[in-house]
Amino acid sequence: MITCTVRYEIDPDQLEAFEVYAKAWLHLVPKLGGVHHGYHMPHEGPNDIAYCHFSFPTLADYESYRAKMWNDPECLRAYEHAKATKCIRRYDRSFTKPLFTGATVDELGL
Structure with a gap:
């Protein structure tokens, strides 16, 4: 499995427009064969x-x-929505191999 992480620099005045964009991709990625793990929006x-x-x-x-x-x-x-609203200033992608299964310290021999 490979996970794509996208870091967005967004326009804070267009947060609602970015949320619309995000909700669309939460639908589109699974539609096209992927598993979406969610968007993480600005908070603190x-x-x-x-x-x-x-x-x-x-x-x-x-x-x-x-x-x-x-x-x-x-x-x-x-x-087109993102382009029209200019909610995204820039973005970059990175790829990682996720690790989802843990083990006890005894199982790991620690």
């Missing part, structure tokens, strides 16, 4: 930084999703 601290996390079984699956989204009318509408 910087008022212009948000994150989202979503996963695909493989990097190839993520790349397939990226290709499909440019032909999906709903995805294009979400992008």
Whole structure:
């Protein structure tokens, strides 16, 4: 599994517009084969930084999703919304391999 983390720099005056964008992608990522782990909106601290996390079984699956989204009318509408409202100033992506299963310290030999 591979998880994409997107760090957004958003316009704090367009927080409601960004939430609309986020809610659309919470629907669109699963529609296109991924698992969305949610958006993390500004609360305490910087008022212009948000994150989202979503996963695909493989990097190839993520790349397939990226290709499909440019032909999906709903995805294009979400992008147009962000562009029209200028709610996103910039963003960057990073990829990690998630670890979801823990173990007791005894099981780990600690």
